[in-house]
Each structure stands twice: as structure tokens, then as C-alpha cells.
Amino acid sequence: SQQGEEDPQALSIQEGENATMNCSYKTSINNLQWYRQNSGRGLVHLILIRSNEREKHSGRLRVTLDTSKKSSSLLITASRAADTASYFCALQPSGGSYIPTFGRGTSLIVHP
């Protein structure tokens, strides 16, 4: 399968805590992207990490990629209630088409 598997499926934390979600995959990739989906809305692109990168930051987001373990993690620091959403990893497999494949997502609830 060229689909990423997010873990955990659901995560519930208090405001101010950090949230970590993971994406594991089985194929070689060109890059991996993370998207967010608020309830009842479309997905929104958060960040892209290339296969030759190990870590990227964007505001309160930190993404790591370990190609030897075929896994990525998304860390949201100092979570806010507004971070409540589902988070998806999207793989761009090596040698494949330009179209990424999406995982099933992690549902994050941040309690105020």
C-alpha cells in the first residue's frame, strides 16, 4: 500500500499541551505532506517535508521525517482549542504520479 498510516487515530489533550501524531508508510517517497481538516471543511495544506530533510518548522508546527524508519511525526506545540481538527499525512511515492495518497487521519481534540 502507498498510503500512510496515522497514529493515534484519536488524541484528546488540554489546551497548552503538545500534540504529537505519527505517520508510518511502507514505500519510498519523494516527500510527505501534512494537511488539516476542520469539521465540515475541506483539507488545508500545512507543511511539506522532502525525503532529504529531517525536520521542518512552521510556526507552532514541527515535522520530522525518518526515512530509515519510514515514519514522520507532526508536533503541535502549545495547543489551542482552535487546533481541534483531523490531521492527515499525504505521501508522494518515488517513481509514482504527482498525485499524493492520503492516510486515514488523526482526530485531535483540544479541550479549553
Place this chain on the structure above:
Amino acid sequence: DAGITQSPRHKVTETGTPVTLRCHQTENHRYMYWYRQDPGHGLRLIHYSYGVKDTDKGEVSDGYSVSRSKTEDFLLTLESATSSQTSVYFCAISDGAGGYEDTQYFGPGTRLTVL
């Protein structure tokens, strides 16, 4: 939502009836995609288009057809709707300039219920 609209936003229909969903973009992006989202399955690609009149199948294309006669519009048709096609349908666009690093922009979704 990056200049993407979907219509209708909600639809209830009966088994066996034809249904057409419309995606309209104002970004002049080359690529357009139709996905369905179901609990436990995530987002699955139905069909995509890489230009006017140029379309190809995704992983779950059976029972669906598409058409793109203008850059801005991408239609998804269920010729004879079945209950298994009850889902939330998302349209997405990308400009293709990023190649393997292309970012997709999603519409607000259409919730379709087939009774």
C-alpha cells in the same frame, strides 16, 4: 477555500437516479481532482483531470464518470447512484508547477446521501 466552490453542498437522492456534482475554480489551475471521504477509509481519489478534456481514473473510479470542458469546471457524475456512494465528496485543485511538491487546495465538500 482558495477560489473553489462545489455545488450542491448537500444532496439526498434515491438509488438508481443520476447525480452530477460540480466543482468550479477561479484559480486557473491545471489539475482538478475528485475525492470521496468515508469513515475508516480516509480520502480516496476517484478521478482527476490534467487539462481540458484530459482525465484519468483514480483508485475508486467504478460507478463514476467525469468531464472537463472548461478549465474552471470539473463535473463528477454518478450515472445510477447506489447506497455505497453515500459519502462526502471533495474537489481539489493544483497548479502542477510544483511537480512532486504540488500542493492541493480543497473545496468545501458535498455531502451526498443515496437512499
